Amino acid sequence: MAFLFYMLSAIMIISALFVVFSKNPVDSVIYLIICFIGMAGQYILLNAQFLAVVHVIVYTGAIMVLFLFVIMLLNLNKEIIVRKSKVTRISAVITGGIFFLVMVAATRQVIEIHPRYPFSGTVGLVSEVGKTLFHEFLLPFEISSVLFISAMIGAVMFGKKDEVKNFKS
Amino acid sequence: MKDISSAIQLIPLEHYILLSVALFSIGLMGVLFRRNTIIILMCIELMFNSVNLLVTAFAAYHSDPSGQVFVFFIMIVAAAEVAVGLSILVMMKRNVDSVDINLLNRLKW
Numbered sequence: 343m344a345f346l347f348y349m350l351s352a353i354m355i356i357s358a359l360f361v362v363f364s365k366n367p368v369d370s371v372i373y374l375i376i377c378f379i380g381m382a383g384q385y386i387l388l389n390a391q392f393l394a395v396v397h398v399i400v401y402t403g404a405i406m407v408l409f410l411f412v413i414m415l416l417n418l419n420k421e422i423i424v425r426k427s428k429v430t431r432i433s434a435v436i437t438g439g440i441f442f443l444v445m446v447a448a449t450r451q452v453i454e455i456h457p458r459y460p461f462s463g464t465v466g467l468v469s470e471v472g473k474t475l476f477h478e479f480l481l482p483f484e485i486s487s488v489l490f491i492s493a494m495i496g497a498v499m500f501g502k503k504d505e506v507k508n509f510k511s
Numbered sequence: 512m513k514d515i516s517s518a519i520q521l522i523p524l525e526h527y528i529l530l531s532v533a534l535f536s537i538g539l540m541g542v543l544f545r546r547n548t549i550i551i552l553m554c555i556e557l558m559f560n561s562v563n564l565l566v567t568a569f570a571a572y573h574s575d576p577s578g579q580v581f582v583f584f585i586m587i588v589a590a591a592e593v594a595v596g597l598s599i600l601v602m603m604k605r606n607v608d609s610v611d612i613n614l615l616n617r618l619k620w
Contacts, residue, residue, distance in 0.1 A: 343521060344521045344522055347522050347526070351526075351530045354530070354534065355530070355533055355534065355537070358534055358537045358538070358557055359537060361537075361541065361550070361553060361554070361557065362537060362540060362541035362544055362545065362550070362554065367547060367549055367550060370550055370553060371553065374553050374556070374557065377534075377557065377560075378560065381560055381563075381564055384530075384564055385564075385567060388567055388568060388571040389571055390567050390570070390571060390579055390582075392579065392583075393563075393567055393579055393582055393583070396583065396586060397563075397586070400586055400590060401556075401560070401586075404590070405556065405589075405590065405593050408593060408594075408597060409549065409552075409553065409593075409597070412549065412597050412600060412601065413549065415601075416600075416601065416604045416610070418547075418549060418610060425546065426544065426545070426546055430543070431544055433543075434540050434543035434544040435540055435544070437539065437540065437543055438536045438537065438539050438540030438543070439536070439540075441535075441536045441539055442532055442533060442536040445532040445535075445536070446529065446532060449525070449528050449529075449532070465570070465571065465574050465575070465576050465579070466571065466576070466579055470576045471576050471579050471580060471583070473576075474576040474577055474579075474580050475580050475583065478577065478580075479577075479580050479584075482584060483584075486584065486587045486588075489587070489588065489591050490587075490590075490591055492591075493591035493592075493594050493595050494594070496594075496595050496598070497594045497595055497597075497598040498598075500595070500598035500599055500601070500602045501598050501601060501602070503605075
């Protein structure tokens, strides 16, 4: 079981690196889907079955298909022609590496977190999460519908054809 | 089910922190590295998801379902964010005829 965790982690990190470095945007989307499926596996290992299912449905099912759809509609599936300058790329890699080192060094200082309660196998199940969601978090759940409506209105507003064309540079 | 819930006790929480930090820094590097806006959006998704994984790991190690509900809300916000971001991308493609992020540098000043 521990072996499964490390294998999934390796798959996720390698495919995340391919997302950044692959030339074709469609390849990036496919690698991101692989990474997200690995993450669903991690959720299952963490005994969060509800989140695993929601993750597969929402991310790999809806959001990634939306990305592929936009790539298809805008005809973006070409190889990259322009890159950032070499200095910017090298400094981006250095920034990521330094961020990683700083966060690792910071979390090394943290005292080891012991579980307060004994592990229970039912925490991530749909019934437990649903009870918590509809008892304690009912108001945020309802308010999130307002967020969705405003996001939908914003998307429609952006999608409308606007007359002003002085954007070209 | 019993196997799975006993399996997470074998893996220390530090390894989940390491995995999440690695994924987050890869996403950060990608945002700085690429000029294609759609890749930048995907790297932002990657960073969202690394944080989600870390919150889920903490929730599982504390046997607390509130953390998982929190991850659910983060997913809701991420879905709304992707819809708006992709519509901005479509608008950008229509107005500038490119998805190069360097063409949108007027917000810098």
